[in-house]
Structure formats: structure tokens, C-alpha cells
Amino acid sequence: MYRQIVVLTGAGISAESGLRTFRDQDGLWEEHKIEDVATPEGYQRDPEMVERFYNERWQQLHDGNVEPNAAHLALARLENEFDGQLLVVTQNIDDLHERAGSRRLLHMHGELTKGRCPRSQQTFLLTDHFSVHHTCTCCIPAQRLRPHVVWFGEMPIGLDRIQHALDTCDLFIAIGTSGTVYPAAGFVDTANHHGAQTVEVNLIEADRHSQFQYHLQGKASEIVPQLVEQILQGQIISDQVNLAAQG
Structure with missing residues (x-):
């Protein structure tokens, strides 16, 4: 035993x-460059684009056909x-x-269904898509949540x-x-x-x-x-x- x-x-x-698996044979993640959607630097450059990327993954996960x-x-x-x-x-x-x-x-x-406070690292369950309105309740002023996903260059x-x-x-x-x-x-x-x-x-x-x-x-x-x-x-x-x- x-x-x-x-x-x-x-x-x-x-x-x-x-x-769908993120990484395609050409090295792209769902037709995006990895450095644009899966790195802290990409998020700093364009947080809205990164949020859209993960919102699409979130939508696929909750469309009723994935079990x-x-x-x-x-x-x-x-x-x-x-x-x-x-x-x-x-x-x-x-x-x-x-x-x-x-x-x-x-x-x-990390987890697609959670956001994370960039200051305290506390996580919060998401019930809908990422937006600028998703903020933490642990900080004053409240911090905008980032995807709770480990990006390249971050520690698992x-x-x-x-x-x-x-x-x-x-x-x-x-x-x-x-x-x-x-x-x-x-x-x-x-x-x-x-x-x-x-x-x-x-x-x-x-x-x-x-x-x-x-x-x-x-x-x-x-x-x-x-x-x-x-x-x-x-x-x-x-x-x-x-x-x-x-x-």
C-alpha cells in the first residue's frame, strides 16, 4: 500500500x-506574445489588454460546455x-x-477565478470579469486587483x-x-x-x-x-x- x-x-x-492550452506550436499564447500577456512587464504596459486576455479564458471556463x-x-x-x-x-x-x-x-x-492585491498579496474570489472596479478590501486606498496568475519571472x-x-x-x-x-x-x-x-x-x-x-x-x-x-x-x-x- x-x-x-x-x-x-x-x-x-x-x-x-x-x-485550449495557452501555448501554441508557434510559441504564442492564444495569438498573443507571451511577454505581452504573461509577464509583470506586460501587465504594467497594458493592464487592460492583459485583463481582456484572462477574461476570455474566464469566459471559456464558464460557458457551460467545459466540465x-x-x-x-x-x-x-x-x-x-x-x-x-x-x-x-x-x-x-x-x-x-x-x-x-x-x-x-x-x-x-495561480487561479483564474481569483484576483490578487499587489500590495498585500491577499486573494479575492472573482464572480465576473476583471475590470477597473475590482479592488481589494485590505488596503487604504483600495488597490486594483491583478490576475492571480504566476507569470514568467515570478515564483510559483x-x-x-x-x-x-x-x-x-x-x-x-x-x-x-x-x-x-x-x-x-x-x-x-x-x-x-x-x-x-x-x-x-x-x-x-x-x-x-x-x-x-x-x-x-x-x-x-x-x-x-x-x-x-x-x-x-x-x-x-x-x-x-x-x-x-x-x-
Whole structure:
């Protein structure tokens, strides 16, 4: 039986729910230059344009057609039924994990549904689109809220908590993420170093330099429910499980 599990999720799990991934093959984010919409400098130059960009993402998330998929639901089930410790770390800024029922959750890149006071760093839940009227209640005078999103050049959220979880886990699963950008790229190395089993779930073939012990290729919505079922049954991941998931 596993006792402590860390799960990292990326854009691939949300893409199966119909959310477009930000970064296109040409390096643009939804036809925008990254430096214009995903850096503090871009926000300082044109906050209204940056707000429009995230408002479009917010609208897509709440248009009624985007719902948690079977992988989100399986991870929520794991949280509810697993007797040990579980931490889901997501690189995604959507709220699909929450909608599925996950609560032991850390958004390392922020949350689309929140704004943040630039002075106190306190966060506030957004019930509608960003505008100049969204201000904090923690400062005098009130500060204009910025998107609660970790931009390039900023420090991801909760790294100390993530590091502690990786130091003590016996199973690390990465779902729908390339895991090639630091600090997330180092998570598998940390887990391996401390003797955990490491499993990657992705649509694409494993990179030949991958540090993961097991690579399960296919849709997260198909593979993750199988993995969760096996974990809850007390099964240890093995080559047989690997082959069954791919088959």
C-alpha cells in the first residue's frame, strides 16, 4: 500500500475537457506574445489588454460546455477514499479539480477565478470579469486587483509545501504535463531520489531522457481512473499494470 502520494497535473488533463492550452506550436499564447500577456512587464504596459486576455479564458471556463472529465473525477475519488496522504499539485489555473471535488489541492501557477492585491498579496474570489472596479478590501486606498496568475519571472506558489511532499512521498504521478520547465521538471528527480515510484501519464511517447520509471501513454480520462482503482485496491504499480493501462 502507498501511504503518501503526490500528483502533478498539467494542461493535458484540462485539454480533454475542452480547454485550449495557452501555448501554441508557434510559441504564442492564444495569438498573443507571451511577454505581452504573461509577464509583470506586460501587465504594467497594458493592464487592460492583459485583463481582456484572462477574461476570455474566464469566459471559456464558464460557458457551460467545459466540465471536469473522468481523470479529474478519479483524483477526487482518490482523495475521498485513500487512507494515506495525498497532495494534488496543478500547473493549471482553471477550477476543474475543485468542481470535481478535490480539496487537497495546490495551484502552483495561480487561479483564474481569483484576483490578487499587489500590495498585500491577499486573494479575492472573482464572480465576473476583471475590470477597473475590482479592488481589494485590505488596503487604504483600495488597490486594483491583478490576475492571480504566476507569470514568467515570478515564483510559483507553495514550493516549500511541494518540496516537503516530494521528500516524503512513495508515489509521484505526473498527468498531462511535459514536466520540462523548472521547477516542475525537478519534481521527478526529487521523488526518485527519495525512493518513490514515479509514473508519467501522457498522450505523447516518453522522452528517451525521461526520469520516470513508468510511462503510460494515452488519454488521462482513460488511464487515471484505472490507476486510481489499482491504488485503492492496494496494488503496487508494476510492469503488468503498465502494460494493462496501455492496452
